[in-house]
Amino acid sequence: MAQETVLAAGARTPFGDFGKSLREVPLTDLAAHAARASIARSGLKPGDFDHFVFSSTLFPDRDTLFGGRVVGIKAGLPEEVPALNVIRACGTGLQALISAGQQIKEGQSEVALAGGGENYSRMPHVVTTARYGTRRGPLTMEDQLDWAYRCPFSQEYMGETAENLAEEFQYEREPMDDWGLMSQQRAGAAIRSGFLARQIVPIEVPEGGGTRRFDTDEFPRTEVTREKLRQLKPAFRDGGKVTAGSSSGVTDGAAFLVVADRAAAERKGLAPEARIVDWTAVGVPPRIMGSGPVPAIRKLLDRQGLKVGDIDYFEINEAFAVVNLHAERQLGIPRDATNLYGGGISIGHPPGATGVRMTITAMHHLADTGGRYAVISMCLGGGQGMAMLIESLRR
Template sequence: MTPGIVFLGGARTPMGEYAGKLREFTEIELGTIAARAAMERAEVAPEEIDHVVMGNVIQASSDAIYSARHVGLRAGIPIDRPALVVNRLCGSGIQAIISGAHMIMLGEADIVLTGGMESMSQAPHVVRGVRWGWRLGHASLEDSLLAALKDGYCGYYMAQTAENLARRYEISREEQDRFALLSQQRAAAARAAGRFAEEIVPVDITTKRGKELFDEDDHMRPDTTLEALARLKPAFSEHGTVTAGNASGIVDGGAALVIAHEKVAEKRGAQPLGRIVSWGVAGVEPEIMGIGPVPATRMALERAGLTLD
């Protein structure tokens, strides 16, 4: 598998914690901020983009159905360049890159703007049935975010599937806490070394104190300790292992990446950040959806002729 596709440049907003500093931004606004910065860093003009592909799961804003298209237009990309929004749940941003790669491999495009965007904070509450009215009874609000986190096919919330996975593969609470701690430590070290600063495009925000520049992820907990994690109670079942400290977070943000055919990069004299070697996509039991990256990784390695070693 030799796609011949390279990364010319990319950017992302800081990741803002749920109901935090980015809560007033729609997913489209976050995607646009990242898109503009990605093109600038890639030294690619908007009119050079052939297609826009963005990943988005929770369509929170009123114009969310136009999301990828509006990102392209707001970022200055010409009207005649089409756009596509994709949803592969947690892998939507990666799928956007893969879909863009497909276009390049098929000769439909030379340069594609790809990425992902989410405003989980703006997921609305909805009242179902209002369009037809009620003959009798009370109306109730449904939290669309909470509802989305439950898989109606298997009947489990996302965190409950993590509990299922932990039981099946005998992953202890301590192992999960240690991994969560390692993740926090690595994130803190990367931030201290300025690695995230190279990726992030600062966002102008308005707070009670006035205008501010938001330029660091604020969902990290760098002072986390194993002892503090161990004190947290299971969040989803009395004898469970998933807690607020070792579960995945809910954040807002946008990221974008400009990809191109390697021959285009050569003609431009560009220095790519990297190249696509292969990819893999796999389906697993919904009850243990978190195991999905394992067969997908094996597939990608096999296609590339590589091993984990």
């Protein structure tokens, strides 16, 4: 009999703007901080966990190649608890939850801690020709972060693939700007109401020879106006439609959730908040990778015999506003049931944490509103889409 997989005790760091508050914090320290908070919120002991799944797309520090093992031990898990690193482009954080759930369904695990993060601010430049020598002339340094933002096939920036999607399906700039404005306004409201603060565990960050408390997402531009967004130049293509105001932010941060077998969770005293019902991953043309959520969500709903109207809430990552406009138009997803607390455009998008942040947000929304189902979805660089269906256990 397949195990029922539940989620609980979400926690994340505030997300730092690129090159700002978190740039001096090694990724494994940042992730361990969020992981410890999730353990504490769960009420479980470190010895109650039997697996750790860590999600990160890039390796900014010496120890991040072994990130899962390092973060797990830094977070206080016993040395006997094994660790797994996962990468699936922009869906990396979501994949951590799914991979933990798969192990639970197979009976390989009962209680796991899953999540991850990024510290893109610490990504190094590299010399790819140095190991075997350069016969003459200067050595050229390359930016590893730049690698992450280019399509592996065309070498276009991901923003150019958003332009491709806008061109192919005739999306105009004004609705993209409007979505960007809405995202900022919703994030601002979620900060003021304390909704986002419920997810966040503050962290001490270096400053001026000492430290300061960092407790609020740093990227949102909550005072931006429609007029200011209209003035921004296209960011990726001359004459294009995609600007910095309609693109996700480069941010640093970490997020975790407890993923457990329901019977084991209740036996150990963990209060389940939601369950993973199902998930899907699909491939789409890399040149329009932003189309990914549409077939992923469609496949997910078809598998479960559900319709869009059966879903109480959607979190669809705002890699670019056109991604959300496309899902809205193609699937008929209502705007008043989507990304009500901001998204990648306003909060930012560290891929190792994003899917976890979105899942925590969806869980809290369902609990607050008495809703049943939520879908978490995103596009993935290289041409994929993912979607996960959760059901609230707090109704």
